[in-house]
Amino acid sequence: MAARKMGNHGERAPTARIKMSEVKIAMLGTGFIAEFRTQVYRRLDGVTVTSVLGRDPDRTRAFAEANQIGFAATSFEDLIKGPDFAAVDLCLPNHLHLEAAVQSARAGKHILCEKPLGRTAEEAKAMLDAAEAARVIHCYGENLLFTPDMQEILSVVERGTIGTPLWMRGREGHFGPHSPWFYENRYSGGGALLDMGCHVIGAFNFISQQKAEAVFAHTPTLHHRTDCEDNALAIVRYGEKLVGQAEASWTQRGGMAVVFEVWGDEGMITYDRSGLSQPIKVFSKKQTDAYFSEKVEHKQGWLFPTVQEYWRYGYYDEIRHFVECVRECKRPMLTFRDGWEVNRIIDKAYASSRSGKWEKLD
Numbered sequence: 307m308a309a310r311k312m313g314n315h316g317e318r319a320p321t322a323r324i325k326m327s328e329v330k331i332a333m334l335g336t337g338f339i340a341e342f343r344t345q346v347y348r349r350l351d352g353v354t355v356t357s358v359l360g361r362d363p364d365r366t367r368a369f370a371e372a373n374q375i376g377f378a379a380t381s382f383e384d385l386i387k388g389p390d391f392a393a394v395d396l397c398l399p400n401h402l403h404l405e406a407a408v409q410s411a412r413a414g415k416h417i418l419c420e421k422p423l424g425r426t427a428e429e430a431k432a433m434l435d436a437a438e439a440a441r442v443i444h445c446y447g448e449n450l451l452f453t454p455d456m457q458e459i460l461s462v463v464e465r466g467t468i469g470t471p472l473w474m475r476g477r478e479g480h481f482g483p484h485s486p487w488f489y490e491n492r493y494s495g496g497g498a499l500l501d502m503g504c505h506v507i508g509a510f511n512f513i514s515q516q517k518a519e520a521v522f523a524h525t526p527t528l529h530h531r532t533d534c535e536d537n538a539l540a541i542v543r544y545g546e547k548l549v550g551q552a553e554a555s556w557t558q559r560g561g562m563a564v565v566f567e568v569w570g571d572e573g574m575i576t577y578d579r580s581g582l583s584q585p586i587k588v589f590s591k592k593q594t595d596a597y598f599s600e601k602v603e604h605k606q607g608w609l610f611p612t613v614q615e616y617w618r619y620g621y622y623d624e625i626r627h628f629v630e631c632v633r634e635c636k637r638p639m640l641t642f643r644d645g646w647e648v649n650r651i652i653d654k655a656y657a658s659s660r661s662g663k664w665e666k667l668d
Contacts, residue, residue, distance in 0.1 A: 425495025469572025497534025
C-alpha cells in the first residue's frame, strides 16, 4: 500500500492487545454491500465471519445460511450475547451508522465502516470520538483508495512523474442505488454527492495531503423522484495551487462509470473504469441472468464483465488491510478522521449549493 499517513494527527493509538491469529468478525448489515464484502472474508485466511446483524429476521437468517454464518441477530444486544468477535464490519444504512459505531466502540469492538462515515460531519465526529475514547481500531471504508489502479495512480504521483499536482478531476456515476432508503434524505443524509462523490473527495484529500479550504457546489435533482440530489458538481480548493473537481451522478446510463484525472505541472494521469473501457466485451442476443458487473441495467446486447470485481473495486485489499490491523494492533491507513474530513467537505458543498457562494471550511 502507499506509504501515506492520512488523518492520524492527534489520534490516540489503539489499546495494546495480544496479537491474534484468528480474527472473528460480525457483519452488520445484510444488503448488497454486505454480500459483496462477505465474498472477500471467504477468500481470506485467518478470518471468520461468526455473526450477522440485520433488521428483518427472515432476511437475516437467509443471509446467514447463504454465507455459512453461524449466528444471526436482529439487535445489537442479541449480537453481543452470541459467539465472540473482535471487530465489526459496519454495512448498515447511513442513518444507523452512528448508533452502531457507538455501541460497537463501547463494547470494545474494532470497527470497519462503509463509506460515507456519517450523514453529516457532526455524526462522523461523534463516531470518531466514540472510537477514540474506547481505544479501538477504526477504519474508514473508502474502497477506491485500495483499488489496484488507484494505488498505481498514487504511486505515480508520489514518484513525482507528473510534477506537482495542480488540478484533480473525478467522476463517478450509475443510474441509482440498489435500496429505496438512499432516495430519502432523512435516511441517507444526501444523494449522489454523498453516495458517489465521497469516493472522489476522499481521493482528493489523500493526494493533496492538506486540508480543503473552501468548496463551491451545484446539486440539482434532474430525474429521480427523491428529496436528494441525483447529480452534483463540487469544486474543492486546497491552498492556492491545487483544485479538485468532483462530479457525481445517479443518471449515468449503461452501468458504473469511474473516471479520475490528475494534471500536474510536468505531466498528467488519466483513468477510466467505465463499462466500455473493460477489456472483455460480451454481446448476447438473448436475455441472460448471469451477473456481469455492479449497476448493469440490461440483460442482453453488449455486456462488460468486471473480472474479480471485489478485487478490482478495492474491497479485497481494504478488508485484508483492516484484518491485518486488528491482528497486529496497528493503526489503519484510513481512519474515521479521514471519513470525518470527507463529511466536512460535503456538508460545506451542500451549504454552497444552497447559498450559491463559496463556503469556507473551518
